[in-house]
């Protein structure tokens with residue numbers, strides 16, 4: 001599932017390839033992708049408009065339109081946004097197509113492709129955001145875009161109980177961290193997934209906040225992580241390369257690159273695969 005670095009990479013791609021180009025025509029194939037507002041609202045809301053900005057909150061891509069409306073794109077499990085020359089054979093599961101005004105003589109389309117159809121495209125009036133997208137107001141701080149440090153994280157963790165890993169995955173605590181980056185962050189700060197939040201000193205929370213920012217920034221720099229399923233690609237169809245820097249995720253049974261003394265273990269935590277080094281993480 002794409003996490004903050006992958007979503008940010010897609011956002012940057014939309015910014016450079018789609019923002020500023022008029023949307024000439026809109027096709028919606030699978031209505032499930034536009035279930036929240038319906039096909040008519042998406043087709044009418046986008047046709048003839050131009051995206052003027054592409055923003056992001058956690059894993060949500062929010063694009064402003066010159067009409068005053070906005071479009072939210074969420075990739076969820078398997079969504080992809082691709083920009084391809086018009087006439088290119090569309091892959092299976094291409095559910096939404098935006099025909100873009102030609103740029104430099106190039107006719108192109110933006111595709112929303114989503115085999116598992118958990119993803120969404122929503123066109124909405126930003127003044128009604130609280131009603132249409134109520135989950136946005138509940139999101140925790142975005143560790144890249146918002147002012148985010150140990151103080152902010154400590155505040156978000158205050159009054160919460162239990163193991164640290166599920167809390168990092170909770171989008172109300174921090175927006176955008178998912179399974180891969182939670183494991184990598186906990187390894188970098190030497191915390192086991194099961195450490196309870198009440199045992200963390202403020203100094204440790206500062207380190208945790210720093211590592212979240214640091215790892216997400218490094219991953220954005222690498223264009224995100226593409227796993228063996230090669231599900232995630234950027235808008236040009238390129239895979240990311242941060243998986244080459246993973247120290248625990250996807251490395252179970254292999255030697256720990258940090259201590260060199262033991263192998264990475266894998267356990268299931270709250271239904272999610274969790275990788276950690278029993279020696280480095282306590």
Ligand SMILES: [Zn+2]
Nearest residue numbers: 256259277280
């Ligand atoms: Zn280790």
